[in-house]
Amino acid sequence: MNSSIITIIWMLICAFLVIFMQTGFAMTETGFTRAKNAGHTMAMNMMVFVIGVLGYWICGYALQIGTKGLFLSGVDSDTSIIILFLSQVVYMNIAATIPTGAMAERWTFKSFVVYGFFIAMFVYPLYASWVWSGGWLSQLGRNFGLGHGVLDYAGSSVVHMVGGIAGLAGAIVLGPRIGKYRANGTPVAIPGHHIPMAIVGCLILFFGWFGYNAGPALADGGLRVGVIVVNTMLAGVAAAVAAMCYMWFMYGKPDLSMIANGLLGGLVAISASCAFVSPVGAVMIGLVAGVLCCASVFFVERKLKVDDPVGAVSVHGTCGAWGMIALGLFADGTYGDGLNNVSGTVKGLFYGNASQIAAQSIGVVVDIGFVFVVMYAFFKVLDRIIPMRVSEEVEFEGLDQSEVAVNAYPDFSITKTRR
Amino acid sequence: MNSSIITIIWMLICAFLVIFMQTGFAMTETGFTRAKNAGHTMAMNMMVFVIGVLGYWICGYALQIGTKGLFLSGVDSDTSIIILFLSQVVYMNIAATIPTGAMAERWTFKSFVVYGFFIAMFVYPLYASWVWSGGWLSQLGRNFGLGHGVLDYAGSSVVHMVGGIAGLAGAIVLGPRIGKYRANGTPVAIPGHHIPMAIVGCLILFFGWFGYNAGPALADGGLRVGVIVVNTMLAGVAAAVAAMCYMWFMYGKPDLSMIANGLLGGLVAISASCAFVSPVGAVMIGLVAGVLCCASVFFVERKLKVDDPVGAVSVHGTCGAWGMIALGLFADGTYGDGLNNVSGTVKGLFYGNASQIAAQSIGVVVDIGFVFVVMYAFFKVLDRIIPMRVSEEVEFEGLDQSEVAVNAYPDFSITKTRR
């Protein structure tokens, strides 16, 4: 028993925390949607983990690391490959979960299952390999002199943007919920049915995020683990305060739902850069993320006219993109020597280096382009084979009985307005 | 500070996770029962932990380890005995919790308290000593050549079967809830009142199970911890998928409640063998567990006519038994040299060794026989002294006010149908 066992137990504990984030997503998404669909939203959040792990085990992991690991067969006991599987599969699951929020309250369970396998087996692993497993985006620095290539410490782009963009594509293909837009295009608020559940989910996500961001921190000796944790905390709270102030200033009141989304947006944004920036930098990144998240929610709803019931596209897509760019701005040159085979530490624009932000921008553009095109095409084809949208009658009645054979709240009288 | 401190903190963290499983049980059981009894079901789940710890501290632990430790007195600070107490008491609590699900919605709180002390002080410790503390079941290998004796890495039999069988005995003694069976014996579905709560509980249990199964993993140097964690994950998700497919195929729809139970059944089943089988073996064990769990729920409800509100007998009893047998089938010979004083690694029937499955089968039979007889007799006697069943009026009205002096949802209008 030695230093490697410490690294292993740290990775395991952090992986457990990330698994617990699944509970946070389930609660946040279910709380922010309607009572008549609560069983269905919960079911998607639980099953996306189940299906995702299986799919990633079958071939996703092998595709990502590029050589071996189909069904984890031929893997010796407890080698690095099995630990790496564990630490990677949990990231994949976060990405796969995100679209269930953007596509909630109208998605057939059957087509959702197919989606789950598709993203876990192919889309996520491919993009992750480009950034995290030595793929071409990670080598933009060595090959083209763009800083250290695309850097994404804990997945602002690999995890959150992939999920957010996939959710955007899916929400477009599905179309808005019945009653979301008036004939003249004005959006109608459809409030979530259980705000305490949503907020508890958000707090659980905050808790799990420490494992999410700090999981890889001991791999290089642990010198940055403190910085990573404190940056994660500061960016999250700064974003929540920014969202609170923004809503208070713009609409006259603090809005709890938007504060919660803002907080999550701050955590998404800091994920890429948590190891590279100073605490003050983390606060700046969080403040911007909080405002950006609110503005993006309104933009998606009012301008794009895309119905995203829980704000997943803004929290994970928009703030993920901001997080990638922010690394190119705020990286302070105290960390990253040798990353992606580039010597020297990582510096952003505010520290006099313009090449890192160029790499980050390419990462953002490629992420959006690749994921949107692939997922949009996938959903379009899938919809032809297995209709993705439930019938109007089921949508009015709620998806619970029809899709997952439960009634979420049989002892309570709940509203099922025909909106 | 050295290697032993790493083992200690790992055991503590895993013990904390198992303690958190209590929250998972509380939510799953309460969600799967009715609103009018929600306070009572929560109360049992909280108090069984409270009472169990006290009882185990008083004499349960001393009985299990056989020589010392009454009231933990005479224990020097921070010796192995106090750490072992912590890691054992949490397992005991899981066993003690399980019957509160099978016996929910009709059990007097007073008799429940007596039960809590009884199982924690006597029944669990005795059986645990036979398998885990060098007792006769563990020595079937050395003494009679039956493989390595009864093996149960993390408690498919010691914890889950003990709980499941005790719950079966209790549910028989209590009889079914009013309205559960029609005059002609046909069962009536009594849906749980809060499916999101139940699913969140299930996700928390999944999270905690990693600590549950991996807690002992560093004791022998940590070589298997990765295998254990990945097997736990794979068996759980495979069981959930199997339950989903089974229900979809048999009844035309995926059934969220049964999927959740299936997932838990897979985790129960892999607990015994998580260190001994390959990832592919874990998936096989999970697939069988998922189907078995569903079939068992219907068998208990329709054939045995035992009213088990949350499926505890099937999840923990049936899948626990399957897990014990599965170890005798799938153990792949890569682990276990020297266990229970038998040299050589552990091999199952599929790897050419028939003697391990013989030991496992004896373990299953002894577990069922011992626990059922003792607990059935105990409940019968207890019922004469302190009536175990609430009055018909209380059962109609809900147990909350009468038994634990609360009203779970005073601000909501809830249904109390006379079923």
Add this chain to the structure above:
Amino acid sequence: MNSSIITIIWMLICAFLVIFMQTGFAMTETGFTRAKNAGHTMAMNMMVFVIGVLGYWICGYALQIGTKGLFLSGVDSDTSIIILFLSQVVYMNIAATIPTGAMAERWTFKSFVVYGFFIAMFVYPLYASWVWSGGWLSQLGRNFGLGHGVLDYAGSSVVHMVGGIAGLAGAIVLGPRIGKYRANGTPVAIPGHHIPMAIVGCLILFFGWFGYNAGPALADGGLRVGVIVVNTMLAGVAAAVAAMCYMWFMYGKPDLSMIANGLLGGLVAISASCAFVSPVGAVMIGLVAGVLCCASVFFVERKLKVDDPVGAVSVHGTCGAWGMIALGLFADGTYGDGLNNVSGTVKGLFYGNASQIAAQSIGVVVDIGFVFVVMYAFFKVLDRIIPMRVSEEVEFEGLDQSEVAVNAYPDFSITKTRR
């Protein structure tokens, strides 16, 4: 990577658990208050963390440690200062959260925000510096021969009493909720709206408390970590049993709400002394705490006529004070050599030493005096600048829409009685 990295990851994991306690507080407080204020109560619990971290980062931490750390600037990566910040900020947050329970259901959000900054930036850090950062209370032993000076291992006084007393001052300034007292002064029970939520919160707090109490345990080599954890567990369960028996004996029934409060009171009480007492001592401390908590709840409600919706003053204030005194009674002389620069181990009155309890008593008196005076004055002044109490109309209607722009349960029909 070496022994210090083990200490660091242990401190981080424990800090994460304490962060998770925020979820427990949010659920317990929200469950024990009314449906019409559920969004507001959740919002306070989430935002007090957010605001608290910011305030502590700005200057609270610097004030506490006395020399540097404003904005954590000038802090080298991952030095002890950043880890200490993490382990301290989470304690501060617990203290800051407690008053949100005592002051629930009537507090304007705007004045709450100001409170959050005030306690995190000034009040908590100052008192914490006196006990934990070498301040005058910690030196009562060296300077005046009073045992080892004021000892408080994990915050019965520094965290819980500070929160409980601040809550008492705030609840007095705010006055009781409309309908809480009849014209003749008789209190009216206002039941919490979601008992399962409250109990789950309580179980989460129990889970998190292990991190809370054991976090500092490796700093001195880890010799007491086992004792600390087992004492925490035993005091909690003993207090729950005591509360159960007390209510059963006095009022004829076990009362789930009071059991939950009793359990928390036991955990509060053991926090000061968890490293200094034997398991039997921990059980004694817990038993007293459970009874004391119940009695205090009735005393505050019926004699003081202070409306504390969730019992925060009793759980944290009263039991915190008892925990400080208990250390002076039950410390068994097996630990503490050299603490606060006093040689020899820590012994309480029952082990023949009267000087430690003198120090503890001074700690209790100073805590009550300092916090009550400062916070009462602060709230009085604040109320003149930003009215602290919502309008009668808002209080009748519920604070959710007015204060935090949400409706907690829009799909459920909930009661808003004019009580």
